[in-house]
Amino acid sequence: xxxxxxxxxxxxxxxxxxxxxxxxxxxxxxxxxxxxxxxxxxxxxxxxxxxxxxxxxxxxxxxxxxxxxxxxxxxxxxxxxxxxxxxxxxxxxxxxxxxxxxxxxxxxxxxxxxxxxxxxxxxxxxxxxxxxxxxxxxxxxxxxxxxxxxxxxxxxxxxxxxxxxxxxxxxxxxxxxxxxxxxxxxxxxxxxxxxxxxxxxxxxxxxxxxxxxxxxxxxxxxxxxxxxxxxxxxxxxxxxxxxxxxxxxxxxxxxx
Numbered sequence: 744x745x746x747x748x749x750x751x752x753x754x755x756x757x758x759x760x761x762x763x764x765x766x767x768x769x770x771x772x773x774x775x776x777x778x779x780x781x782x783x784x785x786x787x788x789x790x791x792x793x794x795x796x797x798x799x800x801x802x803x804x805x806x807x808x809x810x811x812x813x814x815x816x817x818x819x820x821x822x823x824x825x826x827x828x829x830x831x832x833x834x835x836x837x838x839x840x841x842x843x844x845x846x847x848x849x850x851x852x853x854x855x856x857x858x859x860x861x862x863x864x865x866x867x868x869x870x871x872x873x874x875x876x877x878x879x880x881x882x883x884x885x886x887x888x889x890x891x892x893x894x895x896x897x898x899x900x901x902x903x904x905x906x907x908x909x910x911x912x913x914x915x916x917x918x919x920x921x922x923x924x925x926x927x928x929x930x931x932x933x934x935x936x937x938x939x940x941x942x943x944x945x946x947x948x949x950x951x952x953x954x955x956x957x958x959x960x961x962x963x964x965x966x967x968x969x970x971x972x973x974x975x976x977x978x979x980x981x982x983x984x985x986x987x988x989x990x991x992x993x994x995x996x997x998x999x
Contacts, residue, residue, distance in 0.1 A: 792981070799835075799869075799983075831947050832986045834858065836866075836884070843917040843976045848888040850874060852982065855882045863945055865985040871951040871973040872896065872939060873982055884984075890917050890976055898922055898952055898970075899940040900931065907940035910952065910970070917976050919956060922968040931958055937970050944990040 834854065842848035854860050856879050864876040866886050874888040875896070887894060890912050899907035908924035922937060935955040941948025951973050959967040987993075 830987065830989055832988060834860070834984050834986070836860070836982055836984050838979045838982060839883075841977070841979050842888065843890050846892050846914040848890040849877070850886040850888055850979070852884050852886060852984070853882070854984065855879045855884050857881050859986065860884045860984055861986070863990070864987070865946040865950070866982050867946075867950050867985070868974065868979065868982045870975075871953065872946065873974065873976075873979060875945055876984065888976070889920060889972075896946060897940040897942040898937050899942075900925075900929065901936040901938045901949075905940075907942055910937075918972055920953070920970050920972060922970050923966065925966050925968060927966060931955060931968060933958065937968075944987050944993045945985075947985060947987075 836852040836854040836858075838850055839853050840851040842850065850866075850873070852860075852866070860876060860879050862876055862879060866873040866876060872889055874886040874891070874894070876884050877887040878885045889896065889910065892912060892914055894912060895909040897907055898910040899905060906925050906929040908922055910920055910922055912920045925931065933955055937952040937955065939946040939948060939950040939952065953970040953972040953974075955968055956971040957969040959969075
């Protein structure tokens with residue numbers, strides 16, 4: 744007790760000791776506060792991630808509207824909010840079941856008809872494409888993965904001429920898919936980026952897919968290109984679901 748009183752008097756009556764004590768106390772308390780803050784951040788991480796996903800959806804929808812306005816502005820002198828047409832709308836969903844080891848892999852997401860999800864809507868995340876909605880119930884939707892032998896999404900080279908072809912999967916490696924039927928004159932190089940072509944009524948143009956890993960024999964009829972996916976298809980969680988607002992009109996015209 745006497746030692747504690749002595750230390751107290753020393754700190755109180757000597758500026759150097761007082762300053763050193765305060766600095767040490769601030770350092771210790773600062774470290775404690777930082778650790779408590781890190782723990783609190785970890786506890787609320789799920790909530791923060793959900794908030795970021797929702798903010799991304801809002802931004803994507805705003806970008807879609809702005810792109811429509813910009814396109815209309817190029818074609819008309821003045822822009823009327825009732826005149827331009829937004830092509831795509833975006834919503835968010837969470838994958839609750841994921842297959843990637845079978846030949847015809849499927850996924851389940853936690854959104855369905857009640858949330859505006861329909862058949863043949865594009866599914867992707869921040870790294871790239873995931874698949875296409877196949878069947879919906881009131882609350883859930885089944886998605887045909889790009890790792891499915893029935894998948895045939897239209898893709899193209901990001902740079903250079905607009906060469907495109909169907910994106911398929913040979914069922915061997917969940918990290919790689921194949922881009923086929925690319926014209927022989929296409930100047931394809933290892934490392935080139937592959938994106939969606941926008942030639943279908945489902946996927947918007949320019950969504951990331953992966954990079955060219957190997958190039959097959961250009962003289963073959965298929966001219967198959969192996970593509971290393973940006974997405975880790977074994978580790979998926981939150982995704983975006985894209986609705987093409989012009990799909991029915993385009994399909995009706997194609998059917999005629």
